[in-house]
Structures are given as C-alpha cells and as structure tokens.
Amino acid sequence: MYTTLIDAQTVAGHFDDPNWILVDCRFDLSDTEVGWEWYEKAHIPGAVYAHLDEDLSGPPLTDSGRHPLPSPAALTRLFGRLGIDESKQVVVYDNANGVFATRLWWMLRYMGHEAVAVLDGGWAAWEAAKLPTKAGDEENETAVFTGAPRSDWLVTIDQVADQPLLIDARSPERYAGLEEPIDARPGHIPGAVNFPFGRTWGEDGRYLPPEELAARLTAVLGDIPPDEATFYCGSGVSACVNLLALAHAGLGNGRLYVGSWSEWSADPERPAARSS
Secondary structure: OOOOEEOHHHHHOOOOOOOEEEEEOOOOOOOOOHHHHHHHHOEOOOOEEOOOOOOOOOOOOOOOOOOOOOOHHHHHHHHHHOOOOOOOEEEEEOOOOOOOHHHHHHHHHHOOOOOEEEEOOHHHHHHHOOOOOEOOOOOOOOOOOOOOOOHHHEEOHHHHHHOOEEEEOOOHHHHHOOOOOOOOOOOEOOOOEEOOHHHHEOOOOOEOOHHHHHHHHHHHHOOOOHHHEEEEOOOOOOHHHHHHHHHHOOOOOOEEEOOHHHHHHHOOOOOOEOOO
C-alpha cells in the first residue's frame, strides 16, 4: 500500500491492475478550465479527472473560504463516482508539484481511505520518463465508497484561537503582509509561524527525503506534537502539501484549517498580523 508518495515507474507497472485508480488533478487558478483541456489532450492512461472547484470543493458548510470542504456525503458520492472503494490503491497527480493533488490526497485520508499516494514530480516526471499518455475522457465503473470523516483532523474558524500551533503555508511575502494578490486583506493569523509549502521540494521538483523533511518540520513544530499542529494557507489547498510532507517524514498527521486566510481575512472582526 502506498500512502504518501509514489514514483512514475511504479505507477506505470500497474496499468492493468483493476485495483488501482488514477486521478488527474491538474489545475490553474487563473484559468479554471485549462486543467480539463490538458487532461483531454494527454493524461496518464486510465486516469479520470477531478476539478478543484467542481469536485474538490463544495458549498460552504464547515468553512466559507475560496475552496470550502465538501460534506462527507458529497465526498462519498465523489469517491464512488471516481471508482474508489476500500480495495483500491489511489494515485493522484497534477502539474504543480502536488499543490492540487494533495488536496484530494488529504480528503481521501480525512474520510478514512489510507491507500492514496501523490505522484512524486507529477506530470513533469511522467513526461520526462517518456511514459505512455492517452487523449480523451475516461470514466471508471462506479464504486461504493464507505468511510467516515476524522473530525479531529479538521479545524473550523471558531476553533483557530484554541490551537497550540498554527503553520501558514503561503509564501513569506504573503505571510508578512507585503503582498496579497487574492484575498481581502494582507497579513497572517496572529501567532502563526511560516513554513512555505515550497520548502518541501528540491530543485528538481521532487519531495525532499523523509529525514530532511523531518528536520525542517521539526524545527517549526518545536515542542508541539505534530497531530496538534494546524496548517493553513490561502484556501485549504496548498497547506495539504505540508501535511503530505509531515506524513512522508514519518511524523504523523496534522490538522487542516480549510477556510484558511481567505475565510479569516474576509471577516473584518478577525485580527491580522504583519511582519517585516
């Protein structure tokens, strides 16, 4: 069972395995339909497509950020439509070092499905290896997904103040409040520390070795147990990169504040901190 990262050659060796499900999560925040176009032009054979806005987000329930978490019922329907049940090994990938794919990775694990891994290096690694691709649209046979949410993994806006450690996954510039290209106000949640999600990768776009990830994350965690740390970003998407790194490093599972800065900054009553 693969639960964090997987390499392209291993995925290619399971093309004919009916118990493997591949999901393409390529996306572009500035052009929300181009990911589907990329998928139709070329994707890993057998992969189905999941759209960040339409599939990996839902109506505001637990949060009101830019990418609200779908309800457990909606997630159950989505995973069933993708062909996922308890017997399936799931592999997710994108073209952004996992920024979007890790959202699906986290959601599956949040709903109790452990056998899900992110393609290390993503679409670029697949192309670099000159492995087969396929055009057009594909669908899997519908499955019956059974699972239940791990509610202790999820932090809502009213619980933020009670968290022993908040880790902001955005860039240093956004964290410091020097720039804010998307959300209502610049800055960060008071008391949060910064660990940009890009610190989990090497220059080749692959995730760092587990021991190096462990050293970097432990330096940020300090004395706080990993499962008591809450990660956030702009809208509960890229923070999942840090949660994947935490798991791959063997440190366990943190918590996710899905609403993140997009929800927090939209409320003028919530304070914002800046740093130089």
